């Protein structure tokens with residue numbers, strides 16, 4: 305029988321074969337996965353360790369945009385926008401099953417906004433060059449309302465339509481992880497780095513890690529360790545130097561998810577300037593509408609950040625300012641918060657909105673390389689810069705980057721996104737086959753969501769999901785789409801996983817308890833804290 309290369313038992317059994325790795329990556333978010341992919345495809349022996357699950361951190365909590373950043377254009381940050389637009393174009397080609405060409409409408413409530421935004425967005429199109437997703441245009445009031453039927457009409461002059469990419473962040477993370485493994489990398493989730501190993505000269509020579517499932521400790525050797533841990537960056541830096549200064553500050557962004565009836569149709573709304581000067585998006589996503597985000601400076605970070613009451617109020621109020629059909633707290637299907645790993649400001653008066661969003665590669669005296677900042681859209685470029693840095697430091701032999709035109713696992717041209725399983729791309733037929741073999745797997749997990757039992761089996765067998773949370777939060781997006789429905793599915797999903805992984809009743813009960821607690825956290829009234 306053919307070996308399943310995604311099986312954890314298989315991956316762990318092969319670990320002793322490698323005495324020394326060329327590259328060890330800590331962190332399995334967008335950044336770490338990108339680095340692992342760049343590294344392995346250049347031919348370096350690569351190991352990536354993720355303490356929980358791929359995209360458990362910020363990388364599953366984004367606004368789901370593959371974009372150049374219209375806001376950065378307004379700030380005159382042309383290089384950043386140009387780089388991101390180029391990466392947007394590459395990602396749309398390399399993962400077409402996951403990146404949708406999305407229309408965004410900027411509604412105009414002041415007479416000059418039509419001209420102002422049309423000119424700005426023409427510049428945005430121009431900067432995308434050959435990789436443009438389509439031309440932006442001005443539309444009149446009637447056409448704007450035709451496209452956005454729930455939009456507030458009082459005071460409306462018209463709108464400006466432009467194109468950007470829209471994606472599913474944690475599914476892209478899963479597919480990148482699969483691509484890494486298919487190219488020969490070793491990746492393990494639920495595997496936490498607990499310490500850095502240093503030689504007599506204080507140079508990094510590897511990591512200590514623990515398998516969270518078995519509590520077994522491991523030592524892995526490498527002269528090149530890359531810290532890609534997002535808001536956890538400083539915890540790793542303090543393993544090499546207990547006195548290390550703060551290099552990353554978390555800035556929280558919250559999203560609320562509503563039923564599609566609040567924004568029917570295919571178009572997204574982009575509000576370029578909210579009361580606090582930020583941008584707010586309302587984006588159709590998996591038959592729901594995702595609204596966000598905020599920008600709240602925090603002192604601390606966690607794997608499950610909590611929305612603050614004023615962030616929720618701000619999103620509800622701002623969204624309601626723009627729509628006729630008003631949302632209330634009771635309409636919120638899910639609420640989630642993510643933390644931007646922004647470079648710490650030099651001066652405490654610097655606001656988070658103004659802190660640089662471009663990425664930074666930092667080399668410590670110990671040889672540890674840290675990559676922070678940036679965004680999902682530019683994950684590939686960030687990885688390329690990181691590995692190029694390692695080459696320039698002579699930590700790796702020179703080899704050319706291979707990812708520019710590298711297809712991501714599942715890639716196939718995808719026009720029709722009616723069936724929710726389009727997201728699997730070429731894997732969709734594998735899931736259909738599971739259903740053909742066992743019709744019970746074709747049953748839905750919940751009447752309010754489209755996900756099938758077969759998707760749970762697929763996630764465990766081929767997508768490295770190990771827990772109810774891995775499946776319901778990041779393989780299918782139930783937790784982010786409808787937290788109460790996700791909570792209702794817990795027992796069923798725990799049983800399906802237990803069958804696949806041969807787990808006992810105790811494991812199942814523990815999973816049910818853990819996930820129920822987590823899902824409550826995504827239901828609005830159990831979530832919030834008053835800051």
Ligand SMILES: Cc1cc2nc3c(=O)[nH]c(=O)nc-3n(C[C@H](O)[C@H](O)[C@H](O)COP(=O)(O)OP(=O)(O)OC[C@H]3O[C@@H](n4cnc5c(N)ncnc54)[C@H](O)[C@@H]3O)c2cc1C
Pocket residue numbers: 330331332333334335336353354355356357358359360361362363364365366367368369370371495496497498532533534535536555556557558597641642643644645676677678679680681682
């Ligand atoms: C609200 C919000 C909206 C955003 N929207 C967009 C958007 O629409 N488009 C876009 O392009 N970008 C967006 N971004 C930016 C983008 O999401 C982030 O830049 C990106 O996800 C950061 O990825 P990362 O890998 O650096 O961090 P993370 O995803 O947080 O990954 C770090 C990983 O390291 C792991 N880790 C930590 N310590 C250890 C350890 N000791 N051992 C092993 N593993 C460890 C963590 O578990 C975590 O999974 C948004 C960000 C936020 C906060």
